[in-house]
Amino acid sequence: MTVHESVLDAIGETPLFRLTQLGRGIVTPLYAKAEFLNIGGSVKDRAALSMVLQAERDGLLRPGGTIVEATSGNTGIGLAIIGRQRGYRVIVGVSDRSAREKVDILRAYGAEVVLAPTRFAKQHPDHLFNVVRRLVDEIPGAWLANQYDNPANPAAHLRTTGPEIWRQTGGRVTHFVAGVGTGGTISGTGEFLRGASGGTVTVVGADPETSVYSGGDGSAYYVESIGHFLHPDTAEDVWPQSYHRDVVDRFERIPDRESLLTARRLASEEGLLAGPSSGAAAAAALRVARTLGPDDLVVVLLPDSGRSYLSTVFSDDWLRRWGFLEDPDGAEPTVRQLLDRSPGWADRLVTVSSRASAGAAVDGLPGSVVAVAVVLARAERRHGLSATEILGWIEPAALGAAIAAGRIRPDSPVSDHLVDPLPAVGGGQPVSAARAALGPRHAAAVVLRDGRAISLVTREELDAAIR
């Protein structure tokens, strides 16, 4: 039995589990490295420990000091545990889109949490990174961990994750699959395995389909913590220095739906309750393993636990509302089936850039347009409009009338005139569920498929379908 003198000793040395169910019919052995079994519940404990110890050695972190970081959660959890154990104050800046459970966990471990909105581009003073940098300047003895550019992040995996996988597989591993967030995991682990195998191990990145790492358009996606999102207002797209591009041989590009549903299969079929980035990695590993033979061996890294996503990925209701799950065989038609009865439904969704003026936004619109989505940028995204990139809505009829009456200046920014956000319904939801989501006030709802806005459905249409 293992006895630890400190929780810090329970970081690393995680087990591999063979994926027997997901890998059914595949001749290549497929093993998952269960990083959610680290003391803080994720792979990021390794990077956090490595960064703190290195900062102490470098004299950047001294007794009484403060650890500051901007993170979607897991690195913050690792830093909170390690930082508090070593006597530091810990402040974590988190985007307001992060799972609520992650924020609660940070506070439970004794971190102070600062929430910052996601709608700003990197150069904006209220972007999360700039908020956090200001804190470091203001607090004496503060040290910014900066996992994105800190060499101690990939070094953690070069020193621990890679050697563990090599030992655990007896040197038989031929393919390593992982998601890329900061890039620390894939760069350090991949570099070690490549070196240990004499260059024969293939390193495969699992990337959300729209992430720019693998050539996507950079629009928002629903798998937290991996990939690279590009805010449309970004002046210069900088990639993390923790990501060493030359280590990744190729990418598998995984649509959100495949990632989310694979995470659910890991839990229900393999007994491994892991998060959506694990779903993306496992989906990529399955694709890789299907092309290989019995002498190959695939290891996929599962970064964190599914417990942080019970109200999202593991909630049927959430998946339905965002259009990731369908009920096509119910007694009632679905919203999508209802739309299919109206030719031209795909043209109902009209968008305007948040940078447009009120006058330009309503100019020349047909009277049939009940609501217009105000979006981050005018540029069309190749993968459609992610619902998270809709800043708000305007009602062109009311706005046009207000301009005509002189109550609103036509050159005022359109984003000053947003109305109550339209409710969102999944295309696969039955019409009565969509009608309930509409409530008493709204005339229409935005229809989502795979988290992307595809059309609008009106109250009249829904009422007529239910009657």
Ligand SMILES: Cc1ncc(COP(=O)(O)O)c(C=O)c1O
């Ligand atoms: C859940 C989860 N998955 C994947 C990653 C990506 O790992 P890395 O930053 O090492 O690329 C992270 C990093 O924060 C994470 O928290």
